[in-house]
Amino acid sequence: MNGNWGPVLFTVTVAVRLIAFSVLSDIADTHGVLGRYPIIGNDSGGYAAVARMLLEEGRFASPGLAEPQSYVVPGYPVFLAGVLAVAGDVRWAILLQAILAGFSTLLIWKIGSAVSHRVGVGAALLFAADPVGIFYSITILTETLFIFLLLICLSIFVRYFDGRIGWFFLSGLVLGIATLTRPTALVVLPVLAIVMWLYSSMSLRRIITCVLVMGFSFFMIVFPWMLRNKILFDSWSLTAVATTQWFQQSAPLYYAYKYNVSHAEAYEVFRARLMEINPHKSDDGTLRNTPYMGRVVREFLLEDPFGYMYFHAVKTLPFFFSDGLRDIARRMGFVEVNQPNIGNLLLARDVRGLWDALAHNSLSSVLLLVGASAWFLIIIGMTISIAGLRVSSQTGAHIIALCLLIILATALIAGGPNASARYRFSVSPFMFIAAVYGFEMFRAYLKNNEELSARGGSASG
Numbered sequence: 001m002n003g004n005w006g007p008v009l010f011t012v013t014v015a016v017r018l019i020a021f022s023v024l025s026d027i028a029d030t031h032g033v034l035g036r037y038p039i040i041g042n043d044s045g046g047y048a049a050v051a052r053m054l055l056e057e058g059r060f061a062s063p064g065l066a067e068p069q070s071y072v073v074p075g076y077p078v079f080l081a082g083v084l085a086v087a088g089d090v091r092w093a094i095l096l097q098a099i100l101a102g103f104s105t106l107l108i109w110k111i112g113s114a115v116s117h118r119v120g121v122g123a124a125l126l127f128a129a130d131p132v133g134i135f136y137s138i139t140i141l142t143e144t145l146f147i148f149l150l151l152i153c154l155s156i157f158v159r160y161f162d163g164r165i166g167w168f169f170l171s172g173l174v175l176g177i178a179t180l181t182r183p184t185a186l187v188v189l190p191v192l193a194i195v196m197w198l199y200s201s202m203s204l205r206r207i208i209t210c211v212l213v214m215g216f217s218f219f220m221i222v223f224p225w226m227l228r229n230k231i232l233f234d235s236w237s238l239t240a241v242a243t244t245q246w247f248q249q250s251a252p253l254y255y256a257y258k259y260n261v262s263h264a265e266a267y268e269v270f271r272a273r274l275m276e277i278n279p280h281k282s283d284d285g286t287l288r289n290t291p292y293m294g295r296v297v298r299e300f301l302l303e304d305p306f307g308y309m310y311f312h313a314v315k316t317l318p319f320f321f322s323d324g325l326r327d328i329a330r331r332m333g334f335v336e337v338n339q340p341n342i343g344n345l346l347l348a349r350d351v352r353g354l355w356d357a358l359a360h361n362s363l364s365s366v367l368l369l370v371g372a373s374a375w376f377l378i379i380i381g382m383t384i385s386i387a388g389l390r391v392s393s394q395t396g397a398h399i400i401a402l403c404l405l406i407i408l409a410t411a412l413i414a415g416g417p418n419a420s421a422r423y424r425f426s427v428s429p430f431m432f433i434a435a436v437y438g439f440e441m442f443r444a445y446l447k448n449n450e451e452l453s454a455r456g457g458s459a460s461g
Contacts, residue, residue, distance in 0.1 A: 010102040013128040017098040021138040033333040044140040051080035070287040075181030076142040097144040101137045107151035115396030122436035132324035149178035172214035176221025187409035199398035233287035244285035247293035253417040316415030323371020324421025335364045381435030403430035
């Protein structure tokens, strides 16, 4: 059966997504939910709009705006523009994304199988069947393309871990493309360097050479976009997204929590300060405004850095434990739009509020408990897998270290008030690999103890 897993995993992954897409399309058409499915929400609509502008006017910009886009990076809109140019309908992107998800499952299987057969198959099956992953891979969002590119990069890195320098050059190229699809990939290059330093059998000099080669090829891909932003906005940053989210979401939400006001009221405080110091008199999410947004955020957070660290840590919990199922159900009209904010209740230590939230929202509570319990088990498996990092010569230890460090680094930049199951999806393959490995280790530990007990019993007999 080992040799037959590839076709099975690919077929199941693609088939499940196409069936789900058909069902959701029918629900969207007959019940008037999910908006303009497969376009959902502002992010989704923004990608599609930029793609159409790129195709129709040759400008990387949002409709109705003279200023070029600096919030969105080009990878996914270019992908959508290609689909529109060939097929004329953005829905065809879903077919391509289902196929990319199928190939991603194969890559997870191959990467995990470098640790053990069970890890490869188990992680691939979890990815293929993850309901949150299925939903986001059949909507117009970056994650599916990003995951595919990142897995290609890492499969090259893992397969040729102690190989020729040319493979590291290729790995850096693909990582650069992944970064221009979703900027969170910026954390991956340092992770690759750390893993090589800890686990590679090559000399330190050769490791440094390979890392520099990866960095060079990565820079070859991202530098043109950085130069474009420098020319247009006088900024070397890849995107305005991080600073904008801190200004519009993270810092105002902490202000709202600290002073017991609404997010809208808190944001007005930040906006008023921005208008005082920003010569452009705008709060749009562009690189032209981000230097001043960053200054406003720093001014506030430096007043109480430890208080914000606690707030940020609690708000990061959904990155690991959020069910994601309630968000899908909300979009489909199965549960109320306004769901209880579990993070806020935890911050307030409101046990009564938590109980009321669970007791009075039956379907929502079931989805929360089922989804959160599943992810709690996955986090347990990931935690156990840390024990496998102690011996650098152990088979697959560098792969588990790679997975865990990517998860940790991504959580650090994607956590906080914006943390969600969607952000977790982009690193879910690595969570599945680490979790299955952890439970395999636990199974081996129990089996070993059982054998030792049996031998001890035989000896005493």
